[in-house]
Amino acid sequence: MSEQWMKGLKTLCSARSSFEKTGQIWSVFLSPERILEAARRLYDEEYFIEDISVVDTADGFLVVYHFDHFDGSARVALRCLVPHDNPRVPSIASVFTGADWHERESHDFFGIEFTGHPNLIPLLLPDDLGFHPLIKEEKARVPLKDLMEPGEIVECDPGFTLFPEEAKEAESEKPAKEATQGS
Amino acid sequence: MSIPIIPVELIRIIVALGAVGAFVGLNGLVLVYVERKVAGHCQRRPGPFEVGPHGLLTPLADALKLVGKQLFMPTGADPWLFWLAPIVSFLPVLLLFLPIPFSPVLTGMEVHLGILFILAFSGINVLALCLAGWGSNNKWALLGAGRAVAQSVAYEIPLLLSLLAVIFMVGSLNLSEIVRSQGSWPWQWHICTQPLAFLIYFTCAVAEVNRNPFDLPEAESELTAGFHTEYSGMAFGLFFLAEYMNMIIVCSIATVVFLGGWQGPFFSGALWFFAKMYALLFIIIWFRWTYPRVRFNQLLNINWKWLLPLGLANLLVTAFLMKIF
C-alpha cells in the first residue's frame, strides 16, 4: 500500500503496527488541527471511512479514526488526543460525509465538540439526557501508554511524550514486555 | 284518481334493495373468507382455521369485532367529512346491484341504460375516498386520497372505452340485452370477439377497485393504510365492505358483458353467473397474493400510454368492422 498520503503531513508520531496483532497497519498521532488535512489526503488516495471512536484515557480523550482501502487490508488509524476539559476536534464531515453520524455518536457518548460539524445534535441518545455515558470516572482512567503500544515508530516529534522511551525499550526487550502483559 | 294504483315498481325496488342488502352482507363475509383462505393456501398455510370448522365462522367473528370496536376520530379532523366518507363510500354500492341481471328473473330493476347507471354511481366512490383523506387530518391519508382520485379518474376512461366496443356490437346499454346477444357456449361470448377489450377492462377494473398490483391508495408499506389510516371499527368496516362490493360489481359487469352472463352450456341460470363471477374474483385475489405493487407514475403511464390508446384503437377497429359487415 502506498503511503503517498503521509508525505509532507506533519504528524506527532507515526508508527507501523503489525496487522496480525492489532488489525491496523499504520497508527498515526496527529494534532487536532491536522486531522482535516489528513482526512483530505486519505480521501484523495481513495480510502474509505470505517468508523470514529473515542477512548477515554488518563491523558485525555483519544479520538480514533479508522480508514481502510478497497484494495486490501490497509487499515489506518488516525489518532488525536484532546484534553478532558476542552475536547475540541475539527469535523471531517466535509470530506467524508459519513463521518457526520460517527461524530454525532461520539458527541453523544463523550461530549466531544466537533467544530464545523453541520448539525451536532444527539443521534442515538435522547436530547435531555444531560450526561455522556461512556466518560469514565477519574480513578478508572488508565494512561494511554498502558493501553496500547505504539508499534514500530517511524517518525516521532520530539515534543510527543506519551510513550516515553518505553516504546524503544519494548522493541529491544520483548520478553520483559510480555512479562508485564501477563500481570 | 278513483282507484289508487298499487306502485308495483316501487315495491319491487324496495324488496330488491332489501335483497341486495342481504346479498351484500353475505357476499362480504364469503369474500373475506375466500380472500384469507386463498392467501393462506398460496402461502402454504391453512388460513383461518380455528373458529368453526375450517375457520368458517372467522368472518363472522371479524364482523362482530369490527362492530364492537370504538369509533375513533383524530384531533383536528373535520367531523362531518370524516363520518360522511364511509357512508358515501358504502351507500351507492347498494344501488349498483339493482340493474345487474343475475338471471332472467333475478334482476332488481330493468334499466335501459344499465351500464351507464353503474358507471355513474361507481364514480361516487372516488368522492368518498377524497373526503376520507381530507377529513382525517392525516398526511398519509391525504397522500392516499390524492392517489385514489388520480387513479380512479384516469382508469375510468379506458374502462368505458373497452365497454363501449361491446356496446357498439350489441347496440344497447341494457345489461339483459347484452347477455341475450350472447350464446350459451364460450365461443359465443363477447370475450372471443373482443379479447383485447376484455383485457383492458379487467386491468382497469383491478385498478378501479384499488386491488394489488394497483392498490396504491392504501399501499400499506408506503402510506401505512392510505385514506383509511384513521378509521376504526365499523367505519373502517364500511370501507372494507365497499371495496369488496365494488370488486363484485366489476366482476359482475365483466360476466355480463364478456362472459355471457347467466347463460352457459347445458343449462342457464344464476348458478352460471355466480360461478363466472367468483372465478373472476378468485383471479383478482390471486393477483393480490402474487404481485408486487407498481409505482404511482408507472400506474398512470400504463393508463395513458398503453390502455387508453389501445382502448381507442380497439373501439375504432370495432366501429370500422361494424360498418363494413
Place this chain on the structure above:
Amino acid sequence: MTRQAAAEQVAGDFYTRHFVEPGPREDTLILNMGPQHPSTHGVLRIVLELDGEYILRAEPVIGYLHRMHEKMAEVKTCLQYMPNMGRVDYLHPLAWNWAFVGAVERLGEIEVPERAEYIRVITVELNRITSHLVWWGAYILDLGAFTPIMYAFDDREYLLDLLQIPTGSRLTYSFFRPGGVSTDLTEDFLKGVLEFIPYFRSRLPMYKDLVTDNIILRKRIEEVGVIPLEVCRRYGATGPVLRGSGQPYDVRRAEPYSVYDRFDFEIPTDEKLDAMGRYRVRVAEMEQSMRIIEQAIEGLPEGPHIVKGAPKPKWKAPKGEAYFAVEGARGKIGVHLVSSGKANPYRLKLRSPTFSNMSLFAEIARGTLLPDAVAILGSLDLVIPEIDR
C-alpha cells in the same frame, strides 16, 4: 394545554431541526415516516420534506432501539459479553459473535483449532443465507407482494432447525467462544446441511420465476437508488451495498481471516449501481455461501472444537488494542477492543455496517418519489438494532 398551543409546539423545529438547514419551505409537506411505519423495519424514523410525492429532503432519525452495548462491555468480562453479540444484529448474529471473538483472540493471541475454524465458517455462512432470506422476503413485502416472504421463511425455518442443533437457539445465538465454538457439530447437522443445499438450489429457480423476473418488480427497482462508488467511499458503505456499486470488496477476501483463503468462491458485483443491482448481489451471495459450505464440509478436519486452555470466565485480556473485521450479511463488521489488562474490556467500539449504509440514505433519497424511498430503504437491508446498538 390547548390544542392550539400543542400544535404550535410540534410545528416547525420539532421536526425540522433534524435537517442541516432547519425550516420547511412554505409549499412543502413535512412527513414523519416512522418510528412505527410498516416499511421502516422496526423503529427507524425518517423525517421527509415532500413536494407532492417527491422527496426534497430526508433525514433519518435513529436511536429508538439504542441499548448502549459499548457501555455494557465495560462492565462484563469477555466471556460474559458473548450473549450481547447475539443481540446486536438478530439476523446475522454469528458474524457479530465472530467479530468479537476474533478481536479477543487477536488481542490474547489465542490459537483456534482448525476444526473450530471450519465449524465457524459453516455456521456463519448458513446464518448468512438465513439473513439474506429474511431480507429478500421483507424487501418484496415492502414492494407490495405478500407471498414471497412466506416462502422465504419456509426455507429459513429449515435452516433455523439445523442451526438449532449446534447452537441450541433459533435467533440470538451465542455460539462462539474465544478459542473455538461452544459445541461440536453432530452427524445429524452435517447430514441435514448436505440435504439442505440441493433442496435450496432447487428452490432458487422458483424465487427467480416468482420475483426476480417479474416485470412489475423489475420496473420498480431498476434505476432506482443509484449509489455511485464515490458515495459509498465517502460514507463508508460496505457489503452488498458496495458490491452493488461495482466494487468487489469483501472482507473475506480483502482481509482474509480464519480459513476463508482456502475456499474457492466468487464475489458477486453489479455494475448497474441501482437497487436491482444490490438485489442481484444478495441473491448471488446465497449461492456463493452454499459453495463455501460445501467445500467446508468436505474439508472439515477432525480435532477439538475448542482449544485447550481456552479463556476461563475470569480470563484477563492482555493490555493492548485489536481491531477485527468480518464480513457480515450487511457489510463490514468491525470490533475495536482496547484492554487495560483487566477482565473487563477498557473500551469496545462496535462498527456496524448498517450504520454507515444508512447514513447515505439522506443523499440518495433526494429527488426520488416516496415509493422509491421505500424501495431504497429496503435495498440497503437495514437492521435497526444494529444501527442503534
Place this chain on the structure above:
Amino acid sequence: MGALRESWQNIVDLWSLIVGLKVTGKYFCYRHRTVHYPRKTVDNINTFRGPLELVPKSKDPTKPKCIVCMMCATNCPCGAITLVKKKAPKPTPEELKAEEEAKARGEKVKKKKAPKEPARFIQDFSLCSLCGICVENCPVGSIRFSNDVYFAVTRREDLALDLLARLRERAGEMEKTLSVEQEA
C-alpha cells in the same frame, strides 16, 4: 426504433406475470406447511435450550450433583442464578454436650462443616439469556438445559424457577412411572 423495441420487450415481459401466477397457483394446490400446534407438535426439540435443570446424583435422584462452587452464579452475565449454600446442621444436644466436654478436656473441637449442597438454587428465567456459560463452566456437570419448549407461565414471579423443587418433582415422577411399570 429503440422505443419500439423497448415497448415490444415490455409486452414480451408480461409473460413473467403468468409465470408468477403459475408459481403461486402451484403452491395453492400443495399441502400446507403449518403445524397445527395443539393437535400436532414438532419433533426436533431435543436440541432446544429451555430453562435450566439440575443433574441428579446417580445414587439419589432427588439430590443434585452441585457442590456450590458458585461458578455459575458469579459468571452469569445476567445475574439470573441465585445459589445459597446449606448451613452447617445444628448439633444435637448430645453432640453439644460432647463438644463441651471435649473443650473442657482442652482438646481441639472439630466443628461440623457445612455440607457442599445447595439450600436454594433459583434461576430467574426472565433474566436468562440462554448463553450456556453456566453449563460449560460447571466443574461437576450439575446443570444442563432442559428442552422444555412449551414452558410458559402467566405471572412474572413464576419465572423464578426453584430448580431443586423441580428436580424433586422430576424424581417423584420418575418413581411413579417406575412403579407403574413394575406393577404392569
